Amino acid sequence: MKGFDNHPYIPNSAPEIQAEMLREIGLASLEELHKNVPDALKLKDTMKLPRAFGSEYELRRHVEGLLGKNTDCKKNLNFLGAGCWQHYVPALCDEVNSRGEFLTGYGGEPYNELGRFQSLFEYASMVAELVDMEVVNVPTMDWAQAAATTARMAQRITNRTEVIVPTLIDPEKFAVMENYCRASVRFVRVNCNGKGQIDLDDLKSKVNSNTAGVYIENPGYLGVIEEHGQEISDLIHAAGGLSLVGVDPISLGVLATPPSYGADIVCGDLQPLGIHMNYGGGQSGFMATRDEEKFVMEFPSRLFGIAPTSQPGEYGFGDVAYDRTSFGHHREHGKEYVGTQSALWGITAGVYLATMGPRGMEEVGETILYNAQYAAKKLAELPNIRVNRFGSCFFKEFVVDFSETGKTVAEINRSLLAQGIFGGKDLSNEFPQFGQSALYCVTEIHTQDDIERLVSAVAQAAR
Template sequence: MPHHWIPNSSYDIRKKMLEYVGVKDVLDFFNDVPEKLILKEPLKVGYGRPLTEYEVKRVFNNVISKNKLPPIPSFIGGGVCHHYVPSVVKAILSRSEFYTAYTPYQPEIAQGLLQAFFEYQSVMAELYGVDIVNASMYNGSTAAAEAVLMSSRVTKRKKVLISKAVHPEVRDVIKTWCFGAGLEVIEVNYDVSTGETDLKDFESKLSNDVAASLIQSPNFFGVIETKMRRFIDVTHNAGALAIVYSNPIALGVFEAPGALGADIVVGDTQALGNGLNYGGPSAGVLGIKEDKELLRQLPGRLIGMTKTVDGVEKGYMMILQTREQHIRRERATSNITTNSALEAVASVVYIALLGAEGLRRLGEAILGRTEYLIRRLRSVKDIVAPLFANGLYFREVSFKVVGKDLSEVLKKLASEGIYVGPQLSRFYEELPNCSLACVTEVHTLEDIDTLVSKLSEVLGGG
């Protein structure tokens, strides 16, 4: 159907184009597609005609009106949590020089964007305690997968140890990437009393053919890995590289993994000025200590700072780009391209707004709310909280419901506009009737009290 917004949709124009190339029908270009898969008539979708702008607004407003905003912020965790996004972040991102954060191939016309990336690299390197951070990846899971592949290329080894306390979906992405690269993934159990990675199981599975180990802190259960330095030292003793996946918000109150000896650090910027976005997009953090071999294998892009010819002004440009279209395909270290650079800009704006003191205070606020949630959950008769009694928690808390089906409990809470999850049995068969609950700076103590009160009602049969 012709439409004035769709080029060459006019029947007459298409007819002339087909005549010019010597084809009678558009479908002749698709003669390799089985005939049974080709539609014989237009799809019966839409309204049968182009809508006016006003009509489109009416349609969208009707759809949007079905959304129901909960009375209090969501308590759903599992890696993507509800954090406040300051208005200044959105305002800066909406500027045209940032809004399309495409790869800045022409530095002479992209100095503002290049400087933003450079500042992102600098801030993240300081936050994670490493020397070099690239100009962001797609998200935390792909950053972790890239870190694992990089470790294999550097060490020339084909095995990797990954804690089962690492986010299950991050582990799935890593396994997918390792399958194609011919790497063996060996999972390490978690300690059932602390929720941390089991050090004894880790040491028993570590050998001199392991390329790297990967732990996460806070891990998927919300537990801090208090023995991180020990894990890193043991990994190094076997000649392997230590990878640590960290939540950047937690680094306002906990020691940076790079300062504890991690060779490679990864993370996700969702908590730093990026909204929930239905689970994405966000940007991935990937950083390394200053090491020639690691730098040679670092995927993605690096932005560097230099001076103009007259030495008066600073200038920025890409000093490393490793994608396969620039290097022979078999020698490229990554196919990461434009990635999620806009979200990376959001994170550096957010950090610049808060500063070091603001990040510390934010981390303390979340830590305090986490402890308050644990104490309030403990007051509910049929709740075991926290699930791992000897663990130290940050932002997310794992707990267990006793005597009632957790699915039904969560459904009843949802009917009251209170959302909690995800259920741990979705990822861990050995943890039935267990769930995560997440608290951040957006939750007040009254919000937590409301959650616990409604949970008590539901478990009491109310």
């Protein structure tokens, strides 16, 4: 195209090319092209861009200089979690998921299949074993979408429209669930008691004949382990609804699996299973159910199974009940719209689980429990700091209250960052009833020295 050599990165910025394209679509100016964009959304000032670079080398140096201004968890000690957690990623995970057969494959179809179907089948099989279910989907975008889909599946299965969720849920996740489900599901909030768990009396008052399900998380957003899972499941089952449980999969080496206390649909995020945080982008949601038609046919996303081929002794891997999906024959009549998913992270999680094995998952879970308990104990020894305000069992995350120090969480975190430490997530806006509290995350990556460094830094920051 004319002008391309002069503008190798944004060729259509050349005036003569712009004019040619506008003539082709019958417009006189770019402003006319953008006339439907509200004026409040339009940039009024010029963009502060550098002059055009003369070479790829100059462009690379400029971009790397910008990226170098970032700070990360390699340069700093990190105690920030709240939905995207720092866990150890075995080298094997990166080695496998960077292979061209997996990294560049869009969906993986029979005509270009290089092991992707089998890899996803193996992933689903191992996650199913981990959560004690039988059917697991090809990953969706993140836990928020998986939780929203879980609610919609319950609505379709029961033909009811209400789903009960706890008040102590991640507000961002809940906002996604509300947005995703607004056409079919109405959410009802149930209070949590002083231990941060579901208030059973309040739950009983809100379950009715229109309740499709009760959604809980175990551990919850604030790290609390729900002790009354079976009672919650019994209550909703007696009313004809479904028990829906969100779970951190890395906890299942030490915590009971959701089906053991009555869960019908399980969901969660695969990010803890061998996936880097990637500035918040390494998310990948999963759903799991029993192998019953009423559940299987309500999955909107792909399911991979194994079946014998026409050759004796040979097996193949492929889609199960493909027609139920929006990209199958159902199209606009599909259960939900499903587009690009995060299958690469499913393969990665499969590699992680195969590498760890049952004993490895138990060991990592135990290590997280020990480390988090030790960190909470040491922080609780500091004056004017209240740790684990709920007094409940917790996994990986716990709330630290700085209210009595006279400092805000923002002030504490600025002081910690100056010492090369990422402090806990500030909860003062999300849950103002907790005062100046932060959510701290401790995992298997933290050593005793790391924790003692944190305690020393917090003691200094809280003076």
